Amino acid sequence: MYADNYHGDNSTFEQNYRCYPVSFIEKAHLEKGDKVIMPPSALDRLAYLQIDYPMLFELINPSTGKLTHCGVLEFIADEGIIYLPYWMMENMLLQEGDIVRVKNASLSKGTYVKLQPHTKDFLDVSNPKAILEKTLRSYSCLTSGDTIMVAYNNKKFYIDIVETKPSSAICIIETDCEVDFAPPLDYKEPEKPVKSTLQNKRSLEVDEEPEKKIPRFSPFTGSGKRLDGKGLAQPVVPISSPVLKQHSPENASGNNGSNVSSTSNGRKSGKLVFGSKTEDASNGKLKTTSKESNQEPPQKEEEPKFQAFTGKKYSLKG
Incomplete structure (x- = not known):
């Protein structure tokens, strides 16, 4: 009855069928794979052509040119009808009762496949690799561009077949x-x-700030102290001050290169003086006096020199 519908040479199986979902014959479990249900006449034709196992087929939508590949599970469908998993009908843009062309195919063993889940929820599964391996046991072949469905824990995860080798x-x-x-x-x-823009601006301002100048070393600019703890008679003048420069030998002029100015107390300016020498009118000696005090410091008493045989006499008689 259906012999006239077969096309091609004597070694090729090719037939047009009307497609319906596998749920129409209460075989919803076939949604987890790529197996189809074909009529008994297809088995007779395949046996006559001596098609090798596993039997693989190419499905083509004549109206859109979409194609995929599948395996076969049983030959119990009504004549002229083929039952497909619904996800496969969606990939091929097929509706219930549409015509699909079925042709036997010989595929090479796969060595590589690249998968892409639709949602990242699939990666949150406790062991996605084990679930995927279990799911692919129900598949006979994979085609680049297809979208397969993985069912787990009452959820359906869709995965694209990106590349196959x-x-x-x-x-x-x-x-x-x-x-x-x-x-x-x-x-x-x-x-x-x-x-933020403010943080970027602040970082630029910090980078553009000039380096702080390091103070240069200036010798003899410290403060002086007396050994007796008293205050200084006059402040220590730094060498770099204009007072010293004015009386320095380099800047002096006249009188054999020296210019000495007398102050009100008779000292030479520009020198550090701890005390001054004055002449004692009484004995004509020079003595050192302090600016703060005119009192003469106490002189130490001279110790008596040792003289031999100058002790007292003592008599043995008593």
Whole structure:
């Protein structure tokens, strides 16, 4: 009855069917894989063509050109009808009762697949790798550009097949396949903290501040002290002061290069004087007096010199 609907040569299976979701025959568990339900006549034709196992097929939407690949689980569908997982119908933009073309395919063993979850919630699962491995056991093949569904804990996670190697469609039955993950579609990189304009302005002002000048060393600018603890007769004049410069030998003129000015007390200006010498009118000697006090400091008493045989006499008689 359906023999006239087969196309191609004697080694190729190709047939048009009307598609419906697997939930129509109470096989909703097939939503977790890529297996389809085909009519018994398809099995007869495949057996006649001696198609090797596992049987893999290429599904094409004639109106849009969308295609994917799948495996087959049973041959119990009504003639002219094929039952597909609903996620597969969504990928191919198929509605209930639309025509889909089915063609047998031979796919190479997969070596690499790159997956991209739609939401980052899938990465929050306790062990996403183990869940993914368990889910892919229900799949026969993967096609680049498809979106598969992973069910876990009453939630449905959709994952895009970004890339497959060595071809755009691979068989994953009994093969070791490297799996890589791309960032989820809703993932956003954390923004780097941006400093406020005020903080940037302050940092620039700090950078532009001139370096503080280091004070230069000036010799003989300290303060003087007397050994007896009394105050100084006159303040110590720094060398760099104009007073010393005026009386310095370099700036002096006249009288063999020396210019000495007398002060009211007879001292030479520009010198540090701790005391002055005055002449004693009585004995004509010079004695040192302090500016603060005119009293002569007490002189030490001279110790008597030793003279031999100058002691007292004593008689033995008593």
